[in-house]
Amino acid sequence: MHSFLDAKLMAKALRKALAERDVALSHSDCLELVAQQLGIADWNTLAARIAAAKGDDELTLPQDWLVMDNTERNNYRLGLDPQQPGTALIESRYARGKGVVLEDKHFGTLMQSILADDYRGLSVKITACLRTEDANAGSIWMRVDGAKGQVLRFDNMITRRKDGALKGTTDWTELQVVLDVPQEAESIHYGFLLLGHGRLWGRDFRIEATRDNVRSTSTNSYLKRPTNLGFAAGQGASN
Template sequence: MLDFPAPKTMAKLLRSALAEHGHELSHGQCLELVARQLGYADWNVLAARMEPPRTDKDLFIPEGWFPGSVDSENFFRLGVDPDVPGVVRIEARAGVRIPGNTFATLMQSISARAYRSKRLRFTAELKSRNAGSGAIWMRIDPGGGGRHLRFDNMMKRSGDGALKGDADWTERSIVLDVPYTAASIHFGCLLHEKGAVWARNFHFETVDDDVPISQDGPFPPRPTNLGFDIN
């Protein structure tokens, strides 16, 4: 793991310095620039190698994982409870007003090289309490930026989707094809807006083509509603 002197602070200073010279960049763009300056492909890769921060006195970010949103820790607590090994927890902070559509995720980013041209299944067990939505997710990205190649966060499923409200331990899976052009794979668990979600028993495996995919990338697999039906 790395122990850089506050890369997020470096990004804020860079943003301020650029603004003084008439260049307006977002905080996220400055994070990406700092990552490049330190020799990493992007901010996700750098964040995964930094010393894991503590989110609260009783929750710890496990080695190899990182929060996927810069601001998520203002509204959520996430990490592993030392008294419950092998289980990660994400929960809304008590007494904090959480803006609509806000979520927190604990994630990893890995190279896609070993999985190119294969079908990949990501499985985990989830439990929720008063959750807006609790889910696992996986995204496959190309090299050099641009829109993701494949993505599924279980939110649009008609069945076997995200957990809502209270639910006991439930297994969920995501199955995606990894294109030959893929450069990186990003995955994790998430909580949307309120409540709490627990996750455990994460597992990756390649599967045969007869295992159906759960979401086929950013575009529909075939034309639909060519007759313009409204019902």
């Protein structure tokens, strides 16, 4: 039984069957018909879904950066922008109005997780430059967690009335998030995210604290400290 991954074969078979009945349609027309038969608005949308399922159009992740677990990989491409060195990109796979509606409940996020050891009792500021294109919303974010994963501090800029997330199409803009890190903090998580449709570029991430407070390394999956904030390195092993 065919699936949507076999759309091109289905279109080829459809064109042949129609030709045998003296009905001439182009391959492009048959692709559009197959997409509609599968309940998808058009061939471009179907082609994007096929590419996402096969991983044909995936971007290379920056070294030591992760895609957040609940990111919908079938809706978003995330990784280094091959056209702009030192820049990471998050983009929706489907253009606005092309059959797939992505709302604020849909999002893509690139992130890092580090130990809180060096930052306990301090205020920590994350700064980065973002640029957007036809975006519902794009922002940086930071979260401070306790020993059992409880959220102690959080800011993703989305609900701010002033100096909040970027919307629509914007030029490069520097954004900041500042949080205090309680003594009971165990980990700090940060990154940038795109809500809904659009494209979001990020570069020049910086993490600053009021003073150094070096602590011993703990054995877990978090990075000891921020690394590759300029996206200079490609895919590689963490820690």
